[in-house]
Amino acid sequence: MTEQLTSSSDTDRQAVTVLGLGLMGQALAGAFLAAGHRTTVWNRSAAKAEELAAQGATLAATLRDAVAASPLVIVCVTDYPAVRALLDPVSADLVGRVVVNLTSGTSQQARETAEWAAQHGFSYLDGVILAIPSAIATDEAVLLYSGPRAAFDAHEQTLGSLGAATSHLGADHGLSALYDMAMLSLMWSVLNGFLHGAALLGTAQVDATTLAPFLTQGLHTMSGWLTATAAQIDAGAYPAEDSTLDVHLAAMAHLVEESEAVGVNAELPRLAQALAGRAVDEGRGGDDYAALIEQFRKPAPR
Numbered sequence: 001m002t003e004q005l006t007s008s009s010d011t012d013r014q015a016v017t018v019l020g021l022g023l024m025g026q027a028l029a030g031a032f033l034a035a036g037h038r039t040t041v042w043n044r045s046a047a048k049a050e051e052l053a054a055q056g057a058t059l060a061a062t063l064r065d066a067v068a069a070s071p072l073v074i075v076c077v078t079d080y081p082a083v084r085a086l087l088d089p090v091s092a093d094l095v096g097r098v099v100v101n102l103t104s105g106t107s108q109q110a111r112e113t114a115e116w117a118a119q120h121g122f123s124y125l126d127g128v129i130l131a132i133p134s135a136i137a138t139d140e141a142v143l144l145y146s147g148p149r150a151a152f153d154a155h156e157q158t159l160g161s162l163g164a165a166t167s168h169l170g171a172d173h174g175l176s177a178l179y180d181m182a183m184l185s186l187m188w189s190v191l192n193g194f195l196h197g198a199a200l201l202g203t204a205q206v207d208a209t210t211l212a213p214f215l216t217q218g219l220h221t222m223s224g225w226l227t228a229t230a231a232q233i234d235a236g237a238y239p240a241e242d243s244t245l246d247v248h249l250a251a252m253a254h255l256v257e258e259s260e261a262v263g264v265n266a267e268l269p270r271l272a273q274a275l276a277g278r279a280v281d282e283g284r285g286g287d288d289y290a291a292l293i294e295q296f297r298k299p300a301p302r
């Protein structure tokens with residue numbers, strides 16, 4: 001009972017170690033400090049720890065000391081090879097701790113690192129940060145984790161210091177990277193569409209600032225389409241409710257023609273046209289746009 005009371009009242013002040021103090025690592029460590037956690041930091045180039053030390057973080061003299069200081073070890077470095085180079089020499093010291101890797105990478109790298117962690121006998125969560133450093137610890141920061149649920153549950157409150165939206169996606173370590181990839185795919189598709197549109201309007205001396213509110217409104221409408229599209233994808237049936245793929249394909253031809261006629265880059269609409277064209281060739285012309293999922297599920301033909 002005493003033990004229970006002690007551990008629950010101490011939860012807010014759980015010690016945490018942050019390895020890697022680049023732009024993101026500094027924001028993470030700063031958020032833990034601001035939330036009242038005993039925060040130990042370490043960076044390959046020690047100078048980057050000075051500001052955090054001035055704010056109250058403990059600057060570990062060695063990497064081993066940094067790992068030993070906390071049951072929860074956060075890693076945020078450039079890439080997965082850097083993660084392994086960093087953690088390999090202290091793998092034995094990590095046993096009994098939970099390592100949370102917030103470095104960006106692929107699902108395969110996440111799963112391989114999880115296997116490596118299992119071989120060395122320490123608990124591992126892979127995570128992604130859908131935010132920029134200045135958004136850490138605000139309502140805008142979304143952080144996603146995958147790996148053993150028990151490890152997440154044990155540290156959920158501490159991890160909650162990094163952002164309002166903190167979710168555990170499942171036991172498969174690759175899930176957080178895959179969600180990250182899906183968000184990146186959406187982000188670049190939307191931004192490329194806007195840039196292509198701005199280039200088109202630029203040929204008529206309309207500036208991007210004038211175009212932006214119009215397309216923002218369109219984006220808001222389109223965001224409502226995702227749920228219905230998802231339902232069709234999951235059902236594997238694509239009845240056209242508003243327009244068929246044939247109609248989309250005809251409009252894509254206009255977009256390619258327009259782009260070429262005014263001399264802007266037509267690669268983006270040509271890609272859309274190629275995907276839809278193949279779906280129509282496979283007999284999907286009368287279906288909803290969601291039928292294109294079949295094109296995305298397989299590699300592009302060479």
Ligand SMILES: NC(=O)c1ccc[n+]([C@@H]2O[C@H](COP(=O)([O-])OP(=O)(O)OC[C@H]3O[C@@H](n4cnc5c(N)ncnc54)[C@H](OP(=O)(O)O)[C@@H]3O)[C@@H](O)[C@H]2O)c1
Pocket residue numbers: 020021022023024025043044045048076077078079081082083085086102103104105129130131132133
């Ligand atoms: N910045 C963002 O907006 C953002 C958003 C989401 C996710 N992320 C992800 O967060 C991770 C870090 O990004 P960042 O913006 O903080 O990058 P950064 O400012 O370039 O910092 C990179 C960090 O990695 C360390 N590092 C690199 N190689 C290392 C090695 N072999 N051994 C030990 N430490 C090594 C660097 O140490 P030194 O200081 O000694 O060079 C530095 O602390 C990346 O995976 C990035 O994709 C960043």
